[in-house]
Amino acid sequence: MKVYDEISNAKINLFLHVLNKREDGFHNILSLFLPVSFGDRLRIILNTDNFLTEPDKIEFQSINLISLKKPRLEFEEVSEKGNFKKNLIYKLFEILLTKGFKIPKLSIRLYKKIPPGSGLGGGSGNVGALLRFLVKVGILNFNEAYDVAISLGSDIPFFLYNKPSWVMGRGEIIEPLKNSAIFSGLYGILCLNEISVSTKLAYEMLKRPLDKKGFDYTNQKKQLSNFLNENIENFFNFTRNDFEEPVLNLYPELWECKENLMKTQPLLTRMTGSGSALFSLYNDKKKMIESLRFLNKMDSSRSFSPFRILTGQSPSGKASDFGSDIRRFESSLPSH
Numbered sequence: 001m002k003v004y005d006e007i008s009n010a011k012i013n014l015f016l017h018v019l020n021k022r023e024d025g026f027h028n029i030l031s032l033f034l035p036v037s038f039g040d041r042l043r044i045i046l047n048t049d050n051f052l053t054e055p056d057k058i059e060f061q062s063i064n065l066i067s068l069k070k071p072r073l074e075f076e077e078v079s080e081k082g083n084f085k086k087n088l089i090y091k092l093f094e095i096l097l098t099k100g101f102k103i104p105k106l107s108i109r110l111y112k113k114i115p116p117g118s119g120l121g122g123g124s125g126n127v128g129a130l131l132r133f134l135v136k137v138g139i140l141n142f143n144e145a146y147d148v149a150i151s152l153g154s155d156i157p158f159f160l161y162n163k164p165s166w167v168m169g170r171g172e173i174i175e176p177l178k179n180s181a182i183f184s185g186l187y188g189i190l191c192l193n194e195i196s197v198s199t200k201l202a203y204e205m206l207k208r209p210l211d212k213k214g215f216d217y218t219n220q221k222k223q224l225s226n227f228l229n230e231n232i233e234n235f236f237n238f239t240r241n242d243f244e245e246p247v248l249n250l251y252p253e254l255w256e257c258k259e260n261l262m263k264t265q266p267l268l269t270r271m272t273g274s275g276s277a278l279f280s281l282y283n284d285k286k287k288m289i290e291s292l293r294f295l296n297k298m299d300s301s302r303s304f305s306p307f308r309i310l311t312g313q314s315p316s317g318k319a320s321d322f323g324s325d326i327r328r329f330e331s332s333l334p335s336h
Contacts (some may be wrong), residue, residue: 065323128159
């Protein structure tokens, strides 16, 4: 038997433009996804002497570390304590076995911190981390994993790449950012809350028109790339999250969350995905820590978590390891 510990990080959308509705019922988006140090962890034990015959034979256990009561209970509904067949991890192995892949018997322990319905990609990230693992140990190749990722959910292809990336189409077109080191000096705070936002409802509120012609991303992405390379604050000014206004209007308490974050005078405060989590970015670690202390003291009804953006590169452009980046960042934070 072999034991592996894998990172299942969350993502934030630095911006998210919803462009049009497609004939297949999905929407075309243009976004910039960034993996962050906050997230879940997976411990995987492989028994290479035996093979999995059906997904019901997976040994799955969740350690629920979600800091908020309602999201914690919602996760329990699809964990091994509730209906595991609704969990994306179950559906992943159901598809792999249907496709005829030989999967060794395995035991999965999930240490869960990402709340469902937060726009941080928790369930998608878990599946993405497992697909990366299956590629790493040679059970799948990347193209096979990518095909499975597309079939399971719109955010999962990004987590297979797990790099700062332009994300287009319904989420299946991934273009890793060439200059991701520009984010190495940024620090962030997540505002997590009791609200779970339905992605389906969020898209319905936007009421985007059907467009059968598709969408050409080239000019928009080129313009935004220029802003990003020249001046990141200009980039912030020319981008938005299209979901933010309708979702915050539907849940007024999220406006309070945003206002509290803005009191810390960050570079940017924005909702991620279709919500409900919001984040603030700072260009100074000391400023982020001071802001975190202020927020924890001022607002005890929500959970505030610090993070680094995972670029896979140091500011000099040298490659780095996500796992060591996370451990280094977590060990540098002051104890509570």
